[in-house]
Amino acid sequence: VSERSKTRRGRGAGQLVSGYPRPRRLTEPAAGARPDGGLPDPIPEAALYPGVAAWLTGHGFHCWREISYLGRWIDLFAEHPADGRTVAVELKVSDWSRALRQAQIIAPCAHRTFIGLWAPYVHRAQSPHASGSLARCGIGLLSVNGQCEVLLDAHTGPARYGRWVQKSPRASHRAVS
Amino acid sequence: VISLERWPSSAHHCLRVGSLSDKKVIEACDAHFDVLVVQGNLAVSAPQGLATWPLQKPVWIDPITYAFAASPAYLRSSGKDGGYKKTFVKLADAFGAPFTTALQDARPLAPDDFGDIPASVERVLAWQESVFAPPQEDVKYGATALTPVLLTVPFMPLTIREPGGTVSPPWLSANLAMIRAAAGIRDPSRLAAAFLAELDVLDHPSFDPWFTTYLDVLAETRIEHLWWWVSDHDELHTSLQRAALMLESFAKLEQCGIAVHQAFGGSLSSFALGQALTSVGHGVNYWESKGWEPIASGGLPTARYFHPGLRERLRVPEAIAIIEHRVGDAVEFYEHVCACDVCRRVVGDDVADFGAFGEVNIKTRRTRGGGTADFDSPTAEALYLTKAHYLHAKGIEVALALSDGFDAPGRLHADAEFWASDLTRTRHLDRWALALAV
Numbered sequence: 159v160s161e162r163s164k165t166r167r168g169r170g171a172g173q174l175v176s177g178y179p180r181p182r183r184l185t186e187p188a189a190g191a192r193p194d195g196g197l198p199d200p201i202p203e204a205a206l207y208p209g210v211a212a213w214l215t216g217h218g219f220h221c222w223r224e225i226s227y228l229g230r231w232i233d234l235f236a237e238h239p240a241d242g243r244t245v246a247v248e249l250k251v252s253d254w255s256r257a258l259r260q261a262q263i264i265a266p267c268a269h270r271t272f273i274g275l276w277a278p279y280v281h282r283a284q285s286p287h288a289s290g291s292l293a294r295c296g297i298g299l300l301s302v303n304g305q306c307e308v309l310l311d312a313h314t315g316p317a318r319y320g321r322w323v324q325k326s327p328r329a330s331h332r333a334v335s
Numbered sequence: 336v337i338s339l340e341r342w343p344s345s346a347h348h349c350l351r352v353g354s355l356s357d358k359k360v361i362e363a364c365d366a367h368f369d370v371l372v373v374q375g376n377l378a379v380s381a382p383q384g385l386a387t388w389p390l391q392k393p394v395w396i397d398p399i400t401y402a403f404a405a406s407p408a409y410l411r412s413s414g415k416d417g418g419y420k421k422t423f424v425k426l427a428d429a430f431g432a433p434f435t436t437a438l439q440d441a442r443p444l445a446p447d448d449f450g451d452i453p454a455s456v457e458r459v460l461a462w463q464e465s466v467f468a469p470p471q472e473d474v475k476y477g478a479t480a481l482t483p484v485l486l487t488v489p490f491m492p493l494t495i496r497e498p499g500g501t502v503s504p505p506w507l508s509a510n511l512a513m514i515r516a517a518a519g520i521r522d523p524s525r526l527a528a529a530f531l532a533e534l535d536v537l538d539h540p541s542f543d544p545w546f547t548t549y550l551d552v553l554a555e556t557r558i559e560h561l562w563w564w565v566s567d568h569d570e571l572h573t574s575l576q577r578a579a580l581m582l583e584s585f586a587k588l589e590q591c592g593i594a595v596h597q598a599f600g601g602s603l604s605s606f607a608l609g610q611a612l613t614s615v616g617h618g619v620n621y622w623e624s625k626g627w628e629p630i631a632s633g634g635l636p637t638a639r640y641f642h643p644g645l646r647e648r649l650r651v652p653e654a655i656a657i658i659e660h661r662v663g664d665a666v667e668f669y670e671h672v673c674a675c676d677v678c679r680r681v682v683g684d685d686v687a688d689f690g691a692f693g694e695v696n697i698k699t700r701r702t703r704g705g706g707t708a709d710f711d712s713p714t715a716e717a718l719y720l721t722k723a724h725y726l727h728a729k730g731i732e733v734a735l736a737l738s739d740g741f742d743a744p745g746r747l748h749a750d751a752e753f754w755a756s757d758l759t760r761t762r763h764l765d766r767w768a769l770a771l772a773v
Contacts, residue, residue, distance in 0.1 A: 291757070
């Protein structure tokens with residue numbers, strides 16, 4: 159964990175509120191269900207944020223971290239300054255089914271919704287059952303380590319409930335111009 | 336509230352209140368319930384506020400005598416001095432010994448404490464008759480005492496102390512003695528007994544003989560009303576066996592001419608109104624299930640939307656995701672989700688306006704370590720809307736259950752089929768349907 163990082167107190171205790179952990183293992187690649195030496199120990203979820211935020215800002219989105227949608231907190235929410243397209247991302251290190259449930263709940267507020275998993279565990283979300291569930295729900299899949307790779311694109315919805323997302327005026331990550 | 340000395344035959348829906356914080360929404364939704372049930376601690380702390388409340392509803396008091404059988408820790412305030420809450424001290428003073436002595440000794444009330452049961456019962460009943468009496472200076476201007484619709488016989492919780500044995504719950508004999516004593520000092524038609532039991536009692540092999548003893552005493556004393564309260568019996572998560580046993584018990588009581596009132600019930604109880612239950616009670620978007628201990632619980636309020644198809648209170652984003660899955664526009668919303676006045680006002684012709692039920696304020700608070708943390712809490716308007724919708728939807732549910740030819744199992748199966756998705760649980764609907772069809 160970088161020295162600059164500070165952890166949250168109160169709700170979501172332990173979550174980083176400034177800076178991000180940068181464990182060396184973050185960049186480990188996807189290597190299937192039985193890699194040599196076994197699956198790596200999990201890393202902090204917050205270590206996944208910068209990679210996804212960089213991917214979104216690289217595509218011209220402004221990005222907000224942990225914002226409120228009617229009492230739920232969305233891990234990453236992005237909005238394109240030009241056309242208002244929105245993307246919501248739920249991040250988990252290994253638990254794809256929990257991420258999917260959370261993504262389904264926030265999906266009505268964004269045009270596209272993804273779950274992001276740490277690359278060494280992303281194979282779990284690529285099983286026939288998991289892929290079928292993601293496809294049926296229209297939720298996309300991101301593989302995240304140092305980079306962010308789209309493994310399954312998300313369907314585009316109407317984002318009917320987008321106005322109930324409470325964004326601060328200042329995005330946590332600005333679009334790369 | 337109004338005086339009434341007999342249970343109105345048209346009354347099937349009780350609203351329980353433990354504080355006056357929901358006064359505004361209760362007044363606005365008074366067409367959607369029949370009887371106001373007041374917790375004893377509210378009655379003793381705000382008697383004039385209740386007596387002069389311009390609400391055209393009969394009132395029924397729960398004297399919460401059971402509170403004194405709990406650990407005294409639950410009766411203490413959370414303040415620095417840790418003394419007893421004033422309302423419990425006032426109640427104990429009104430009820431006299433042994434309630435006062437148990438408080439003084441800082442211990443739970445025990446069955447052996449009741450040396451003179453008729454005297455204790457008399458004090459609890461007399462308190463209910465007089466708690467809403469007007470101040471002396473108002474009597475000369477014609478103010479009269481408000482009379483509860485029924486007088487509740489003091490009651491204590493039935494618990495199991497020896498698993499698997501046949502030893503009766505410690506409070507069983509005392510409860511029966513209090514019922515007999517009450518019938519000896521008041522007209523039995525004015526009385527309501529109560530059956531408060533923990534789930535362990537319901538599941539116990541000896542439940543049937545204990546319950547039959549209650550039935551026999553009610554028949555012997557000619558008491559016609561019984562409050563049914565199985566502590567922490569959550570109808571959403573109950574088993575088929577528990578649900579069926581509850582409905583079977585209602586039927587047995589009804590066959591003996593006893594009107595059964597569910598103290599804290601959910602939609603299964605609402606649908607039982609079409610069978611053997613006389614009334615169902617709940618709070619304002621809470622208390623569909625309640626444990627007798629702890630006596631009061633706190634915490635931040637949450638704005639939850641009662642989904643009339645799933646018959647479950649859901650967080651608003653979850654409700655939206657579920658609704659979005661099956662509903663395309665406002666017309667479909669009214670057809671499949673809810674067409675109550677509150678939903679019509681909120682949703683209008685844009686289903687996305689449904690989000691108003693879950694609107695929150697983001698706040699920052701100081702933490703113990705000197706830092707700050709963000710949290711959200713529902714806006715006052717969102718809390719009001721979810722409560723008002725709840726009362727409207729529950730009123731509609733009760734009316735539906737009592738309507739001619741209503742097929743509860745058929746409706747529940749149909750709703751389970753319609754709303755089944757990755758995001759919902761519908762097994763409780765099928766389970767209720769099975770129990771109601773037995």
